[in-house]
Amino acid sequence: MQHPKIAVVGAGPAGLTAAIILSRHGWPVTVFEADAGARSRDQGGTLDLHPDDGQLALSKAGLLEEFWKIARHEDQGERVLDALTGKVLHEETPEPGQGNRPEIDRLALRDLLLSALKAQDVKWNAQVLSVVAHPAGGQGLQLDTGIVGPFDLVIGADGAWSRVRAALTEVLPVYSGVTFVELWLSNVDALHPDIAALVGRGTMFALHNGQGIIAQRNGGGAIRVYAAFHTTPEEGDRPDRTLARINKADLLRRFTGWAPSLCNLIERAERIAAVRPIVALPPGLGWTHQPHLTLVGDAAHVMPPLGTGVNLAMLDAAELAEALVTSEQWQSALVVWEKAMLRRAEILAQQTREGFAEMFSESGQASVLQHVNENVQTEMDTP
Numbered sequence: 001m002q003h004p005k006i007a008v009v010g011a012g013p014a015g016l017t018a019a020i021i022l023s024r025h026g027w028p029v030t031v032f033e034a035d036a037g038a039r040s041r042d043q044g045g046t047l048d049l050h051p052d053d054g055q056l057a058l059s060k061a062g063l064l065e066e067f068w069k070i071a072r073h074e075d076q077g078e079r080v081l082d083a084l085t086g087k088v089l090h091e092e093t094p095e096p097g098q099g100n101r102p103e104i105d106r107l108a109l110r111d112l113l114l115s116a117l118k119a120q121d122v123k124w125n126a127q128v129l130s131v132v133a134h135p136a137g138g139q140g141l142q143l144d145t146g147i148v149g150p151f152d153l154v155i156g157a158d159g160a161w162s163r164v165r166a167a168l169t170e171v172l173p174v175y176s177g178v179t180f181v182e183l184w185l186s187n188v189d190a191l192h193p194d195i196a197a198l199v200g201r202g203t204m205f206a207l208h209n210g211q212g213i214i215a216q217r218n219g220g221g222a223i224r225v226y227a228a229f230h231t232t233p234e235e236g237d238r239p240d241r242t243l244a245r246i247n248k249a250d251l252l253r254r255f256t257g258w259a260p261s262l263c264n265l266i267e268r269a270e271r272i273a274a275v276r277p278i279v280a281l282p283p284g285l286g287w288t289h290q291p292h293l294t295l296v297g298d299a300a301h302v303m304p305p306l307g308t309g310v311n312l313a314m315l316d317a318a319e320l321a322e323a324l325v326t327s328e329q330w331q332s333a334l335v336v337w338e339k340a341m342l343r344r345a346e347i348l349a350q351q352t353r354e355g356f357a358e359m360f361s362e363s364g365q366a367s368v369l370q371h372v373n374e375n376v377q378t379e380m381d382t383p
């Protein structure tokens with residue numbers, strides 16, 4: 001039987017997961033990625049993969065064992081600090097071998113996924129401008145070098161600002177009003193032992209009056225910090241542009257009155273890596289089904305970051321690929337999968353929208369404490 005020819009747009013966690021499962025089943029698949037190479041761009045920080053989604057997807061891709069070997073099991077702690085005093089209000093450190101959400105740096109995850117594909121399966125430096133009808137029939141992809149294809153199915157895994165999505169709906173992500181400025185400190189154990197001790201082995205939150213300082217231990221002794229705040233109307237809905245030149249002094253002014261130990265995370269950072277306006281697609285977004293085109297991950301349902309995004313993106317991709325390769329009639333499988341994916345995303349998008357708004361409200365600290373305490377209670381109740 002001849003398999004359909006698939007194009008995946010985007011070599012992020014979702015796109016690569018889909019490509020691996022399709023190619024393991026002998027389906028011809030090509031990934032088109034805008035980045036010049038696997039390591040050409042700073043991919044951001046650490047991610048925790050959960051058993052029921054991110055890890056499940058890796059298992060379907062045949063990579064769970066390898067992930068388990070390279071994941072950072074020691075960095076699963078969680079701390080909530082008081083923003084004004086720096087005092088620890090909540091702390092959780094799983095015993096060695098106990099946590100089930102180990103961390104992996106984004107670059108290491110990309111490398112792991114790429115290791116399961118052939119080099120020729122991924123076309124780097126291939127920014128897709130739009131999906132077009134191919135002159136020979138079927139779907140084509142417009143690159144700046146010309147049209148490639150034809151393909152029987154295009155899977156848009158090209159993230160929040162997906163170009164593929166434009167062929168399905170005009171809806172665009174909306175700015176939440178909160179921006180995360182990302183800062184990095186490296187070699188913290190040697191250079192900043194006080195900061196290493198403050199953050200601990202995992203994620204640290206401090207929230208106050210709609211603002212936050214969130215820090216995460218990453219691989220290689222680095223700490224990533226998010227200084228998060230509501231922007232002003234004058235700063236507009238593209239603060240990545242209006243605040244592109246923000247410096248540490250500007251940032252510190254926004255955190256006046258915060259505990260000096262927390263302000264240290266900004267003051268001693270080596271660099272501001274990115275200004276990330278938090279955007280989301282409206283919960284319940286859907287589109288009229290098209291038989292040769294679909295979306296996975298952030299392209300389909302970008303949500304505010306509450307630890308779900310990458311897990312859901314990889315699960316979408318693994319389930320889509322599995323549905324296609326195990327069906328008698330892949331077009332029908334696509335319809336069923338897409339409906340289920342959109343329904344699941346609608347529920348989670350609503351939850352993350354509410355959770356994120358609460359986190360960056362005046363009662364953010366209380367709501368995070370309530371959330372972590374509920375989790376501890378659930379774990380204690382689970383035999």
Ligand SMILES: Cc1cc2nc3c(=O)[nH]c(=O)nc-3n(C[C@H](O)[C@H](O)[C@H](O)COP(=O)(O)OP(=O)(O)OC[C@H]3O[C@@H](n4cnc5c(N)ncnc54)[C@H](O)[C@@H]3O)c2cc1C
Nearest residue numbers: 010012013014034128158159297298305307308309310313
């Ligand atoms: C500040 C912040 C913190 C986050 N923290 C977490 C976290 O701790 N845990 C978590 O689970 N999630 C987190 N997320 C969300 C997570 O990053 C995303 O949900 C996840 O990366 C989505 O994966 P994806 O493969 O769908 O898209 P992406 O990771 O965005 O990958 C898309 C890929 O497509 C490529 N691309 C884009 N446009 C084109 C084009 N036109 N042509 C070709 N290629 C293209 C991009 O270069 C990229 O490689 C966070 C998000 C933000 C903004």
